[in-house]
Amino acid sequence: MRNQLKKINVYLFLFIIGILLLGSCQNIESSNRIPKIEKGVIDLRDWDFDKNGAVNLKGQWEFYWKEHKLPDEFIDNNSDSEPVYIGVPGIWNDFVNKGENLPGLGFATYRARVL
Numbered sequence: 001m002r003n004q005l006k007k008i009n010v011y012l013f014l015f016i017i018g019i020l021l022l023g024s025c026q027n028i029e030s031s032n033r034i035p036k037i038e039k040g041v042i043d044l045r046d047w048d049f050d051k052n053g054a055v056n057l058k059g060q061w062e063f064y065w066k067e068h069k070l071p072d073e074f075i076d077n078n079s080d081s082e083p084v085y086i087g088v089p090g091i092w093n094d095f096v097n098k099g100e101n102l103p104g105l106g107f108a109t110y111r112a113r114v115l
Contacts, residue, residue, distance in 0.1 A: 034052075034055070034056075035047055035055055036056070036058060036059045037057060037058065037059025037060055037061060037088070037112045038059060038060055039060055039085055040060065040061060040062035040083060040085060040111060040112055040113060041112070041113045041115065042055070042057070042059065042112060042113070042114055042115065043115040044114055044115060045115055057088070057112065058087075058088060058089065059087070059088060059112070060085040060086070060087060060088075061085065061086060061087075061088045061110045061111060061112045062083035062084070062085060062109075062110065062111040062112065063083065063084045063085060063086040063092070063097070063108055063109075063110060064081060064083065064084075064108055064109040064110075064111075065084070065092070065097045065098075065102060065106065065108045066106060066107060066108065067081065067108065067109050068107065068109060069109040069111070074111065083111070084097055084098070086110075088110065088112075091104075092104075092106075092108065
């Protein structure tokens with residue numbers, strides 16, 4: 001009798017854990033997906049700031065090492081160099097850029113386009 005009671009308690013415990021795990025899974029609609037910067041672009045066209053709040057700007061930003069780019073250089077994609085993508089926030093120390101490990105000292109332009 002005691003062994004049966006232990007088995008029932010174990011099955012009941014597993015059943016409750018299963019229900020809790022299934023209940024925690026939510027079907028998140030694509031419109032509620034939190035946007036992030038991917039390959040230098042973030043799409044905020046469907047984001048409701050009043051309802052959903054501010055957006056974190058973490059992600060893959062365009063990165064131009066040893067280049068000080070002015071905004072005009074990006075109009076109509078007139079930039080001469082191909083972008084490299086780097087995680088922001090982060091550091092560029094030892095980031096491999098076109099086969100070169102970057103040092104801690106230097107300068108770069110970061111860019112993210114907002115749709």
